[in-house]
Amino acid sequence: MTEIRWHSRAGQGAVSGAKGLGDVVATTGKEVQAFALYGSAKRGAALRAYNRIDDKQILNHAKFMNPDYVLVIDPALAYTDNIEENESEETKYIITTHLSKEELIEGRPSLKGKEDRVYIVDCVQISLDTIGRSVPNAPMLGAFVKVSGMFELEYFLENMKRVLSKFPQKIIDGNMQAITKAYNEVK
Amino acid sequence: MAVKYDLNEREVWDGNFAASQSLRQAKVDVVAAYPITPSTPIVENYGSYVANGYVDGEFVMVESEHAAMSACVGASASGGRVSTATSSQGFALMVEVLYQASGMRLPIVLNVVNRALASPLNVRGDHSDMYLGRDSGWIQVDAFNAQEAYDLALCAFKIGENHTVRLPVMVHQDGFITSHTAQNVYPLSDEVAYDFVGDFKPVDDMLDFSRPITYGAQTEEDWHFEHKARQHKALFDSREVIDAVFAEFEKISGRAYKRVESYDMEDAEVAIVALGTTVETARVAASELRSEDGIKAGVVAIRNFRPFPFDKVREALANVKSIAVLDRSSPGGAMGAFFNEVSAAIYSTPNRPLVTNYIYGLGGRDFSIEEAKRIFKEQKENADAGHIMTDIQQFSGLRGPSLGFFKTKRG
Amino acid sequence: MQDLKLLANDKRGKTELGSRRDLVGWHEVTQGSILPSFDGDAIGIALKKAEERVYSNFNSYTATVASWRVQKPVFNIDVCIDCQNCWVWCPDSSILSRDKQMMGIDYDHCKGCQVCSEVCPTNPKSLLMFNEYVQLEDALASWPEKKKKEK
Numbered sequence: 066m067t068e069i070r071w072h073s074r075a076g077q078g079a080v081s082g083a084k085g086l087g088d089v090v091a092t093t094g095k096e097v098q099a100f101a102l103y104g105s106a107k108r109g110a111a112l113r114a115y116n117r118i119d120d121k122q123i124l125n126h127a128k129f130m131n132p133d134y135v136l137v138i139d140p141a142l143a144y145t146d147n148i149e150e151n152e153s154e155e156t157k158y159i160i161t162t163h164l165s166k167e168e169l170i171e172g173r174p175s176l177k178g179k180e181d182r183v184y185i186v187d188c189v190q191i192s193l194d195t196i197g198r199s200v201p202n203a204p205m206l207g208a209f210v211k212v213s214g215m216f217e218l219e220y221f222l223e224n225m226k227r228v229l230s231k232f233p234q235k236i237i238d239g240n241m242q243a244i245t246k247a248y249n250e251v252k
Numbered sequence: 253m254a255v256k257y258d259l260n261e262r263e264v265w266d267g268n269f270a271a272s273q274s275l276r277q278a279k280v281d282v283v284a285a286y287p288i289t290p291s292t293p294i295v296e297n298y299g300s301y302v303a304n305g306y307v308d309g310e311f312v313m314v315e316s317e318h319a320a321m322s323a324c325v326g327a328s329a330s331g332g333r334v335s336t337a338t339s340s341q342g343f344a345l346m347v348e349v350l351y352q353a354s355g356m357r358l359p360i361v362l363n364v365v366n367r368a369l370a371s372p373l374n375v376r377g378d379h380s381d382m383y384l385g386r387d388s389g390w391i392q393v394d395a396f397n398a399q400e401a402y403d404l405a406l407c408a409f410k411i412g413e414n415h416t417v418r419l420p421v422m423v424h425q426d427g428f429i430t431s432h433t434a435q436n437v438y439p440l441s442d443e444v445a446y447d448f449v450g451d452f453k454p455v456d457d458m459l460d461f462s463r464p465i466t467y468g469a470q471t472e473e474d475w476h477f478e479h480k481a482r483q484h485k486a487l488f489d490s491r492e493v494i495d496a497v498f499a500e501f502e503k504i505s506g507r508a509y510k511r512v513e514s515y516d517m518e519d520a521e522v523a524i525v526a527l528g529t530t531v532e533t534a535r536v537a538a539s540e541l542r543s544e545d546g547i548k549a550g551v552v553a554i555r556n557f558r559p560f561p562f563d564k565v566r567e568a569l570a571n572v573k574s575i576a577v578l579d580r581s582s583p584g585g586a587m588g589a590f591f592n593e594v595s596a597a598i599y600s601t602p603n604r605p606l607v608t609n610y611i612y613g614l615g616g617r618d619f620s621i622e623e624a625k626r627i628f629k630e631q632k633e634n635a636d637a638g639h640i641m642t643d644i645q646q647f648s649g650l651r652g653p654s655l656g657f658f659k660t661k662r663g
Numbered sequence: 664m665q666d667l668k669l670l671a672n673d674k675r676g677k678t679e680l681g682s683r684r685d686l687v688g689w690h691e692v693t694q695g696s697i698l699p700s701f702d703g704d705a706i707g708i709a710l711k712k713a714e715e716r717v718y719s720n721f722n723s724y725t726a727t728v729a730s731w732r733v734q735k736p737v738f739n740i741d742v743c744i745d746c747q748n749c750w751v752w753c754p755d756s757s758i759l760s761r762d763k764q765m766m767g768i769d770y771d772h773c774k775g776c777q778v779c780s781e782v783c784p785t786n787p788k789s790l791l792m793f794n795e796y797v798q799l800e801d802a803l804a805s806w807p808e809k810k811k812k813e814k
Contacts, residue, residue: 084434088264091436097264100433102616105375122436124536126397126429126529129620357695418694456697462706466698466721478689479696486694 066123069116069209070132071101072142076108078202079138083114086206089216089224090118098123111139111146132156136209138188138201149175159208159251161188161201166252184212186251195246196239203240207247218248254279255305257442265437267401267430271337271363271423272297274405276307277445280361281332281452284312284323286342289375290427291365294337317342321349321362328358329467331457333409335360339427340367343381347388353420354389355483356467359412360420362390363405366528367427368615376616377427379527379580382557383589389483391421391490392557396531399437401425403507406440409449410497417490418455419483424557426528428616440505448504487559494556511556512564516542520550522631523569525594526578527554530612530619534578537624549628554590565597573635574606576627578648580613587645606634612648623649664799665738665767670759672714676727676771685720693721712761723772728755732775734792737802738767743789749779765789786810 069086073079080101087099101114115130117123131153137143137160148158158176162169166185170176176183186208188201196203203225210221222241229237257276265273272294275283283302285295299311312327314320317338328334338346343364353360369380385392391411395401401423408421425431440448456465471479491511498509515535517523524534531553538549552568554561569575577595579588586592591609598605610627613619627648634640643656668675678684698721701708708716718724743765750758750765757773759766768779780790786809793802 084264084266087434091262091264096436098433098435099264100266100428102376102428102432124532125621126426126433126533127620128618129622355695356697456695456699462704464700464705464708466700467695469696469698471696474683474686475692475696478687478692481689482692482694485689 067116067118067134067213068130068132069118069134069136070130071114071116071205072135072137072139072146072148073112073114073202074108074139074142075103075106075110075112077138078200079112079114079136082136082138082202082206083116085202085225085228086116086209087118088228089221090116092224093216095120096122102128111142134159134209134213136205137161138205140189143169143173155182157182157184157212159184159186159205159212161186161205163187163190184208184251186247188247191246191250192243195242196236203243204247207244208251210244211248211251218245254307257301257306259439259441261438263437263439264434265398265402265439266293266432266434267395267398267425268293268365268432269297270398270402270437270439271405271425272301273439274402274445275335275363276301277440277442278333278335278406278409278449279307279446280309280335282310282312282324282327282334283336284314284320284327284334285336286314286317286320286338288317288339288342290367290377290431291337291339291342291363293431294363294365298335317345318349321346321353321360324360324362325349325353325356325358328353328360329356329457330459331452331454333413333452334358335363335405335409337363337365339365340369340375340381344369344384347384350385350388350390350420352468355479357418357483357486358420359409359418361405361408361412362420362422363401364422364424365427365431366424372615374615375427377429377431377528377580378582378614378616379424380582382422382424382527383581385422386558386589389419389487390558391417391419391487391494393421393423393494394527394553394555394557395423395425395430396529396553397430398425398433398435399507400509401430402437402439403501403505403509406445406449407494407497407501407509410500411490411494413450413452414490414493414497415453415455417486417493419486419490424528429529438505444504448501491556491559491561509555510564511554511561512568513553513555514568515551515553517550517552517568517572519548520571521548521573521635522628523550523552523572523575524578524624524627524631525552525554525565525569525575525590527557527590528580530578530580530624533619533621534624537621537628540621541625541628545629547628547632549631560593562593562597565594566601569594569598569605570601570603572605574608574631574640576608576610576631578610578612578627580611582614583611583645591645606631606640608634608640608642609645610648611645617649619649664803667770667799669767669769670712670714670761671769671771672716672718674718674725675714675769676725676729678720678726679730680723680726680728698722727771728774729771732773732795734775734777735770735795736768736773736775736777736779736790737793737797737799738765739787739789739791739803739806740765742785742787742806744785746784748782748784749790752778752782754778
């Protein structure tokens with residue numbers, strides 16, 4: 066079982082990101098779960114989305130998890146949210162930031178000693194450059210593909226095209242570029 | 253003729269989307285709805301299927317849930333296949349008309365995405381609304397995940413519309429935990445699904461001009477009792493039809509449903525009895541406890557909340573020693589309603605297992621595997637001691653001092 | 664003088680309402696208390712006259728409330744101007760009229776409420792209330808004269 070927790074703000078696309086990821090993972094024959102607990106959340110409110118991935122049907126419906134991956138797609142949440150909640154000694158963090166990893170950890174001392182498990186990527190800037198507005202979910206998917214090694218980039222891109230098929234071609238192209246760029250830039 | 257909707261063999265759908273696809277595949281004629289969180293997407297999606305030509309039907313916009321169910325009653329009495337969805341406060345506003353629908357024997361399918369009832373206002377899942385419908389004369393089936401929300405909605409049409417049943421059916425799913433959680437769903441093709449559900453065959457339809465009829469007659473003390481008795485018998489008699497529909501569904505889907513589901517119960521000493529997603533989470537806990545602690549734990553789930561499977565519950569629990577019945581609804585000054593019903597069923601078993609009541613998960617409070625394990629362990633202690641060690645009713649997952657009521661009198 | 668069974672078929676008012684003679688057990692009540700109005704195919708029923716229709720036993724046409732009356736309206740055809748006011752006002756559809764010609768009273772369904780008599784505009788009235796036991800011919804024989812306008 067692989068468990069992923071997204072830290073995001075309402076409107077940044079963590080829910081769509083989690084569902085898109087689930088959609089692609091399912092094509093590999095795995096069972097997936099993607100959910101978010103929100104309701105009255107207004108744009109900008111902190112929220113969390115979750116993924117579970119397993120070889121057999123996923124029965125656990127609890128929000129509680131010891132995440133294998135924590136994906137932070139809002140730069141400020143890396144400082145204000147409890148991103149280490151219920152972490153394990155293997156939890157990997159992919160955090161969107163314009164800072165260097167050293168600067169980030171300097172400002173978030175609780176990440177100290179986990180340098181080899183912390184990855185950074187500037188999802189906001191990448192989405193501005195490729196899609197034209199701040200939708201950091203797609204770049205985070207690219208970074209996740211790289212860090213997790215779960216898919217080949219090409220396979221992921223092909224399947225994301227299908228997930229996004231209802232959108233205009235321009236949006237699809239922008240998302241593809243965003244995923245690719247983040248895949249190459251995450252470190 | 254409706255436009256073909258492209259489906260994959262494997263989809264990643266949330267419970268709401270799954271339910272709306274069932275409505276499309278069953279070719280529902282009329283959906284009258286006043287959308288409410290978390291069930292909104294079910295009727296919203298149906299509306300978009302109508303607008304985009306994926307289903308030949310009618311979406312009726314109304315001014316309240318009371319009006320929504322009233323319009324459903326009218327459309328169903330007119331002779332159409334009718335469905336809608338609601339939750340929580342919307343369900344509460346529908347209640348008056350729910351009794352009309354069942355009393356008039358109209359096979360409407362209501363998708364209830366379970367949500368807490370205010371006050372305080374809350375949009376998350378608990379079973380308050382489901383319990384509110386329990387005496388309304390509807391058949392109630394409960395889905396534990398998105399796949400089941402899809403499957404059971406298809407079954408619901410076939411059960412309710414059966415001419416020996418002719419009763420409305422609620423298909424329940426947990427708000428957010430099912431309705432907004434995307435999981436792998438394996439849909440049937442449109443042809444297989446519709447062939448299973450079948451054409452709607454109206455009875456006593458008001459648009460049959462060769463046979464004008466009266467709906468909603470008044471019956472005072474000289475007639476009312478007989479009518480309610482017949483309705484109640486029809487509800488209990490629907491059990492056979494439900495079994496038959498589930499069996500037929502298994503043939504086309506490979507997915508088996510039972511009115512009472514038992515997991516790891518063959519040799520179980522302790523059991524959790526629950527509804528909704530909790531069932532599946534508790535199954536994980538039971539299976540882990542068996543390997544970690546050697547506790548013979550099992551789970552019994554009520555798929556068919558109404559008609560209440562009194563006999564099946566009794567069979568499923570006859571041989572365990574201690575049972576935790578989990579109520580996800582604030583009991584309002586009583587033992588949990590579900591606890592009462594399960595206790596009544598097992599009271600007439602020779603062994604009379606110990607039964608305790610846990611109130612949990614109100615307003616969407618998370619129910620974890622760890623919490624399920626703790627409950628199992630308490631049951632194990634009861635079983636070993638031969639009597640209930642805790643309060644008979646406890647609140648589980650609550651902040652603050654432990655809250656519980658009533659002890660077993662001993663000695 | 665009108666026939667007491669004016670424009671009636673055999674089924675009209677055959678059962679005393681509330682007589683409890685029709686009470687059946689739970690196994691025999693209709694599902695959903697849904698009641699058909701007619702026996703057989705009712706296509707075109709709207710074009711048929713009441714006495715030609717095959718009303719079902721559930722239809723109130725087959726029940727009578729004649730015994731509820733203490734006073735009954737009597738119709739005097741000699742004074743009536745066929746204005747149809749009584750037909751409009753009668754709450755129990757008990758004014759029998761054909762082609763806008765007033766015919767008389769449905770004595771199986773009239774409860775004696777007196778509305779028809781109240782709204783009758785003729786002088787003297789064409790509908791007057793009499794005790795239930797008064798014979799129609801005696802009632803007609805005692806019809807009042809036209810009232811003179813008071814100056």
